[in-house]
Amino acid sequence: MSLPEKAFPVSWDQFHRDARALAWRLAGASKGQWKAIVCITRGGLVPAAIISRELGIRVIETVCVASYHDYT
Template identity: 55%
Template sequence: MQPSPGTRFTANYATVTWDQLHRDARLLAETLIPRGPFKGIVAVTRGGLIPAAIIAREIDCRLIETISVVTYDEEEQGKPTVLKAPAAAGDGEGFLIIDDLVDSGVTAQIVRQLLPKALLACLYAKPSGRPLTDLFVVEVPQDTWVLFPWDTAPLFIPPLARKSGTPG
């Protein structure tokens, strides 16, 4: 069957736990301190909200603006739409933009057009989006879909010995 345009074929998943996300956000904050101080943070909603909150605490920044860009429905990439502009950030001078990840780089490209003077940082970067971010913590392969802690829940799985087809 042919894929519909924009449909992804995810070969792998990378699950990020709350602990890991917190650690990665703190690592990013450490590399941001020498690049500051910042007038404020622009969180790219929704994925950038929690990383931005953690980083804001670490770098002692209390002015938080948001930009809302919708690009994906589940794993399907669509036409990006800006639902809310970051009015308080002007052209981005002195501001730090935070998102959870760059994948194709489309979201980052739009955000950069609106805030050309801001620094853009994210936790995870796939190769296509990597050139669009100034800073990131972990590179993720392009064929891997990152499962954030807010996307997932612990699930009961039966012991191996009880799986159908297993003798005994």
């Protein structure tokens, strides 16, 4: 099975590094004022968990996205 042309494989290490880098940028922009995170449940929970841990945020709200297209 070949990857679709738009696929961009990312290693766990790179993914974790990028999520932490985003958290650090958000921390610098807010001066500690973030109270919660809103994430999309189709793939957004893991980065939200990393970012929330880095920023010391305990509240994570979710938005569920459903697609009814057949992408096979």
